[in-house]
Amino acid sequence: MKAQVLDVTSGRRSVVLNDLDARSMSFLLSDRVVIKHDGATVTGIVETSHALVARGSIGIYRDFAKSLGASTGDPIEIEPAPLPKSIQFIKKKIMGETLKPEEIAAIVQDVVSYNLSDLEIASFLFASHYNQMNMDEVEALTRAMVSTGDRLELPGTVVDKHSIGGVPGNKISLLVVPIVAASGLMIPKTSSRAITSPAGTADTMGVLAEVNFKLEEVKAIVMKHNGCIVWGGSLNIAPADDIFIRVEYPLRIDPRSQMLASIMAKKCAVGARHMVLDVPAGRGAKVSTIQDAERLATTFIELGRRLDVQVKCGITYGGQPVGRAVGPALEAREALSALSSPNDVSKSLVLKSASIAGLLLESTGRTPRGGGTGAALEVLQKGRALQKFLDIVEAQGGRRSVKVDDIPVGGQTYEVRSPSDGYVTLVDNQGIIDVARAAGAPQEKGAGVVLFAKQGYKVSRGDVLFEIYAERASKLSEAVSLAEARVPVLVEGMLLKEVPEV
Incomplete structure (x- = not known):
């Protein structure tokens, strides 16, 4: 058959067959096939069309074709693919049974190898949502997500922070990272783009500098400046997580097990041995009460213990936005203002950033217990955090001379x-x-x-x-x-x- 590259980005490995070709080869919708091209062998899921592709052609979505190295007209071989063994393990979880570590590892491996359809992945996520995983299963899921991706190897003390999210305007990473980096700790911050919010950390940092990097480039930046703020989606770190998020987004579900594993897998993959988790609690936040926040914190601390990551949780006020600005450029302006003139901006932004950074300083012994916030504020007030932030911006391809008024906002x-x-x-x-x-x-x-x-x-x-x-x-x-x-x-x-x- 001949490849026909379709000008569509699908985010999944599917191929489109003409209805008549599919019928003659006994392929049904959502069947699994082995695709061979130029020495590469991958698995895909069958879709069919009456007119989109001609007989004798196999439609390949643009992103899939790029990864396969295929161009329109290239010869492609397809044949039936065997049913992955992990399907049986997904059925087992649907029935409410506990999965063994090797069974979870098989599911995750098939996810990142694109051996499972979106429907099969969604079934696993729904099963994990309604028949919640125990801590042994969550640990196994985390380890499997780490092992199926790349890892960042750095010398010295590596730390990280994460926010549960749900609160608009939470641009504190743009302050926490330079405060911590200026204090001598390594903090390779991989961040997400917004899915349901007005701005993810990568969106906000992307206003000031490039955020798409390869893993070796991230390592070089961190080795030189102790920190970075990059988009995690451009790295092959815990790649199963990106697939899980893509599948669960239209379903509007967020399985607790997947959320725990997602966060901890990415921290383990960058080599963090100390992590501070920001848990906003309040009306309109993902966690509504202090009691719920404490229970979630206890779960993260236990998972961290199993993974040899010291976790500290900061329960913060999540009943209204952090600072005043919401939206990528507006938040970039406010973050740069806070670094430049911390006394002239919203106190909620400055104090929350200093508190989270301070917990990292205390966790690593850089400051005594109770002294972290003060030490972080000193780094901020003396301009050391601003200089470190500008170092990072420049290293990531931005302008070191950037000023608040240089950042364009909507007219x-x-x-x-x-x-x-x-x-x-x-x-x-x-x-x-x-x-x-x-x-x-x-x-x-x-x-x-x-x-x-x-x-x-x-x-x-x-x-x-x-x-x-x-x-x-x-x-x-x-x-x-x-x-x-x-x-x-x-x-x-x-x-x-x-x-x-x-």
Whole structure:
């Protein structure tokens, strides 16, 4: 058969056969096939079409073709593939049974080898979600995710931090990494892009510097500057995690076992032996109460013990956004402002960053217990964190001379003002997230929201509560309409809705 490269990025290894070819070869939809090209042999999943590909051709999605090294017209061989043994282990988990380490390892190996279809992976994730894994299974899943990817080998003391997420504006990695790196510790921060939020750490750092690197390039940057802030998706670190996330996203599930393994696998893969976990708790956060946060922290600490990673958890306030800015460019501006003039920005951003960095300094013995936050603030106040951050920006291809005003933001803006005198009683995390995304974030880097009033602030009628930024007038209009409907910043005494509407 001849290859026909399809100009579609699918994120999975599927091939498209003409209906008549599939019938003549006895292939059904979602069957597994072995694909051979130029000495390479991989497994793919069958899709069929009446007209997309001609008879005698095999459609290969653009990203799959690139990894296979195939071009349109190249000869391709296909044959039936055997059923992976891991299917039996997935069925076992569906039935509520406990999996052995070698069974979990087989599932993960088949995931990264693309031997399983999305439906089969989703079945495993659903089974893990409803028949929760015990700690032995989570440990086995973590180890399997590490072993099926690359690992970063660094000398010296390697540390890392992670946030459970769910709180908009949480750009603290841009402060924590340079504070810790300037204190003599190695912190290779691999970060994610936004999926459901207005900005991931990689999105925000990407405004200032390149974030796509190979593993050897990351090592060189960290060896020279003690730290980096890069996109983990460009590295082959715990690759099963990216596949799990892609499959579970449309299902809107987040299995506890996969979340635990995902976080710890990436920390183990970069060689971290000390990790601080930021667990925001509060209304609108992923964890709503202190008690739930403590239970989650205990689970991470136990998993870390099994993996020889010392885990400390910082339970932080997650009831409203961190700092004032939400959206990639706006957050980059606020982070750079905090590094340049820490006394002139939101105290919540500075203190949270110093507290998390301080826990890492205490965990590694750089400061005595209780002295970490003060030491981190000193590094920040003296400008050492700013200089280290600019070192990292430059090493990652950005401009060392960058200033806050150099960072472009959306030129379309709208101020949402208080309709009455009073106190701000609520800043709704999800409402702010939805408005910022409606404005275009994170795809349009200059879009987002800047808060001028947070919970507890006293405001007067006509005061600006928050400002919406967009790059296009149509997106601004969409965000304004949503803000009017959702009322993400609530002032006591304000009229929420008139019934009946005039």
